[in-house]
Amino acid sequence: MPNKTSLSPHVLIFPLPLQGPVNCMLKLAELLCLNHIQVTFLNTEHIQTRLKNCTDNETYFRKYPNFRFQTVPDGLPDGNPRTGDQIPNLLESMEATAVPIFREMVRTGVYGPVWGDPISCIIADGIFTFATGIAEESNVPLLYFDTVSPCGFWTYMCLPKLIEAGELPFGGKVLFYPVFGE
Numbered sequence: 001m002p003n004k005t006s007l008s009p010h011v012l013i014f015p016l017p018l019q020g021p022v023n024c025m026l027k028l029a030e031l032l033c034l035n036h037i038q039v040t041f042l043n044t045e046h047i048q049t050r051l052k053n054c055t056d057n058e059t060y061f062r063k064y065p066n067f068r069f070q071t072v073p074d075g076l077p078d079g080n081p082r083t084g085d086q087i088p089n090l091l092e093s094m095e096a097t098a099v100p101i102f103r104e105m106v107r108t109g110v111y112g113p114v115w116g117d118p119i120s121c122i123i124a125d126g127i128f129t130f131a132t133g134i135a136e137e138s139n140v141p142l143l144y145f146d147t148v149s150p151c152g153f154w155t156y157m158c159l160p161k162l163i164e165a166g167e168l169p170f171g172g173k174v175l176f177y178p179v180f181g182e
Contacts, residue, residue, distance in 0.1 A: 007117040008066075010038040014102065015147070016125035017044040017074060017082065017090070024147035026057065028123070033064035038116040041067065042105070044074040044098065046082060066116070070105070072098040091127070099130050106138045 011032055015025035022043065029039045043051070048071045051057050061067045074090060075097030076082065082090050106119055119140055124131035126146035135142035148156070162168045 007120070008036070008038055009120050010040070010117045011121045011123055012040045012042060012106065012119045014042040014122065014124045014128060014131065016127055017047040017094075018087075019050075020149070021125055021147040022047055022051070025123070025125075025145065028145065029067060030061075030064070033061075033067045036066065038066045039064075039068070040070050040105075040116065040119070042070050042072060042102065044094070045071045046074055046076070046078075068116070072101045074098060095130065099134075102131075103134045103137070106134050106140055 011029075013025050013029050015021040026041070029041050032039050048069060058069065061069070074082070075093035076090060080086070080089075106122060119138075122131055122135050122140055122142045123145050124142065126144040128144075131142055131144070159168065
C-alpha cells in the first residue's frame with residue numbers, strides 16, 4: 001500500500017448537469033490540472049453526450065494526463081427534457097440513480113476503470129446537498145462551488161445593503177402591486 005504522503009491530491013468535481021455550471025466547473029478543473037492536481041470530472045451521460053456533439057472537450061483535456069471524464073446516469077429517459085421546469089424532476093431522478101454511484105466512487109475511489117490516487121476532495125455544485133452526507137461518511141473534504149451568473153452574484157452582494165437601508169423586506173401590501181421603473 002502506498003505511503004499516504006506519496007499520494008497526489010485527487011479532486012472529484014460534480015457539476016449541476018446544465019451548460020452554465022458544467023462550463024464553469026470545466027474551467028476550474030483546468031486550473032486544478034495546471035497545478036498538477038488529479039481531477040475526475042463527473043458528468044451525467046446526457047451532458048457528456050451533448051458535450052461530445054457540440055465541443056471537442058475530450059480532445060482538449062487529453063493534454064492533461066491528470067484529468068479524466070467519468071459519467072453517471074441521470075435516470076431520465078433519453079427524450080425527457082432536462083431544462084426549465086423539468087429541473088426538479090432531473091434532481092429527483094439523480095437522487096435515485098446518480099447518488100448511489102457517487103457515494104461508491106467517493107467511498108472506494110472506483111467506478112469504471114481504476115485511475116489515479118484516492119479521492120482527497122470533492123467539489124460539488126451548491127445544489128447537491130446530498131454531497132455533505134457522502135463526504136462526511138467517507139471523511140473527504142467537501143467544497144460547494146456555486147456557479148451563479150454575475151447578475152446573481154451582484155444581487156447576493158447588494159442584499160445586505162438593501163436590508164441595512166430598510167429597503168428589504170418589503171412591508172405591508174407592497175407585494176400585491178406591480179413595480180415600475182422611473
